[in-house]
Amino acid sequence: MAGDSSGIITVWRVEGEGLKGQHKTVLLTLAVDDNKLRSPKLECSVESALTSQPIPSSFNLEDRRTILHETIEPMLQRDLTHSGLVTERGGYSATLVVWIETCPV
Numbered sequence: 001m002a003g004d005s006s007g008i009i010t011v012w013r014v015e016g017e018g019l020k021g022q023h024k025t026v027l028l029t030l031a032v033d034d035n036k037l038r039s040p041k042l043e044c045s046v047e048s049a050l051t052s053q054p055i056p057s058s059f060n061l062e063d064r065r066t067i068l069h070e071t072i073e074p075m076l077q078r079d080l081t082h083s084g085l086v087t088e089r090g091g092y093s094a095t096l097v098v099w100i101e102t103c104p105v
Contacts, residue, residue, distance in 0.1 A: 007033040007042050008059075009049055010072055011098035016085045024085065027097075028076070036071045042102065049100045057101050064099075 009031040016024045031042035042049075059067070076094060080086040 006103040007031055007039050007101075008067060008072070009042050009046050009098070009100040009102065010096060011046060012076060013095045013097050014076075014080065014085065014092060015094075016080070016092040017090050026085065028079065030072060030075055030079065032067070032071055032075070036067065038075060045102075046098070046100070049102060050098070055103065058103060059101060068096075 009029065012028045012030065014026050014028055016026075029043045029046050031039045031046075033039040033042065077086075080092065080094075086092045
């Protein structure tokens with residue numbers, strides 16, 4: 001996707017289970033810029049990213065795996081813990097449903 005900044009936008013479907021068995025499902029958007037830092041600006045642009053013109057990717061498969069496992073998944077875990085959706089005793093599952101790579105026009 002062409003835009004005004006480069007990075008990766010992800011959307012996760014997260015199902016959490018509380019201590020008393022209650023279930024909650026949320027969609028969570030996380031994005032990182034080209035420095036692999038969290039980017040609220042990119043997170044807010046997910047709707048326009050989904051409808052923009054596709055462009056060739058600048059990442060290979062190994063780059064994507066590394067960014068996913070070393071940057072985005074730990075960020076997801078921190079966000080879920082911080083938001084209270086995940087507790088030490090409650091379980092959860094997270095499924096990656098959207099992966100969008102962006103670059104400046």
